[in-house]
Amino acid sequence: MTFRLRDDETVVLETRPHWSVLTRRAAMAAAALIAAAVVGFVWSPDRGDDRVDIAAGAVAALFVVRLVVAVVRRRNTSVVLTDRRIVTSTGIGGRTVTSVPLSRVGGVSLRRGAVGRVLGYGTVVLTPLWGEGESILERMPRPRRLQRAIADLLLDPPDQVPAPVSPLPEDEDTGPLPRVIV
Numbered sequence: 001m002t003f004r005l006r007d008d009e010t011v012v013l014e015t016r017p018h019w020s021v022l023t024r025r026a027a028m029a030a031a032a033l034i035a036a037a038v039v040g041f042v043w044s045p046d047r048g049d050d051r052v053d054i055a056a057g058a059v060a061a062l063f064v065v066r067l068v069v070a071v072v073r074r075r076n077t078s079v080v081l082t083d084r085r086i087v088t089s090t091g092i093g094g095r096t097v098t099s100v101p102l103s104r105v106g107g108v109s110l111r112r113g114a115v116g117r118v119l120g121y122g123t124v125v126l127t128p129l130w131g132e133g134e135s136i137l138e139r140m141p142r143p144r145r146l147q148r149a150i151a152d153l154l155l156d157p158p159d160q161v162p163a164p165v166s167p168l169p170e171d172e173d174t175g176p177l178p179r180v181i182v
Contacts, residue, residue, distance in 0.1 A: 005082065013081040013149050017074055018121035018141040025063075025070045032063035079137055081149055083157070086126065088137070100135055102157065104128055108150045110143050126150070 005011070036056040043052060072092055080087045086100045106129040112122035122143030126135040140146050 006084070009082045009084050011080060011082050012153065013146060014078060015141060015146065016078050018119070018139045019074075020116075020119055020121055021074055021139050022067070022070050025067045029060075029063040029067040032060040036060035079140065079146075081146065081153070083153060086135070086137075086150070098135075100126060102150075102153055104132070105135075105150070105154060106130075108147050108154065110147045112143065116143075124150070 036053075036059065039056040040053050069092070073090070076092055077090045078088070080089070083102075085102055086105075087097060089095060089097045105126050107127040109125045109127065110122055111125060116122045116139075121139045121141055124137040124140050124143050124146050126137070128134070137146070
């Protein structure tokens, strides 16, 4: 957690994006490594020219570095649900922390495609009470759990103590009503 909680605030749920955010970069890195190996073993073993091998290795290394950056970015991204707000924190060098108070959230919905249902991820959409735009939490693991936790907090906020009702002043007896003669 990279932010400070208030004294009266408790963490309900903490998560990070699903591992599936890495699949495209991992597939590209694997394809680049296989292509570099094919180039090294098939294309240039008899030629004695290492320029092609170096170029293929450099391209493969670039894709591996992109994968490592994606892994570090995922590891440094978190979504924290407290009893008062939803906080997202992202970034490797610089950090971006966004806090959405639950009092400004009007509803929560869930989007899941067929692949997301199989792999266990989905997109949780927070709808504001008024026109500020939706907050979208993409590729969240176990999205139904996150959606239910937010919905439960919206429907029954903890610690919400009703405002004290001031007692009405008692009717003071001012004596009998005057007689009116018509």
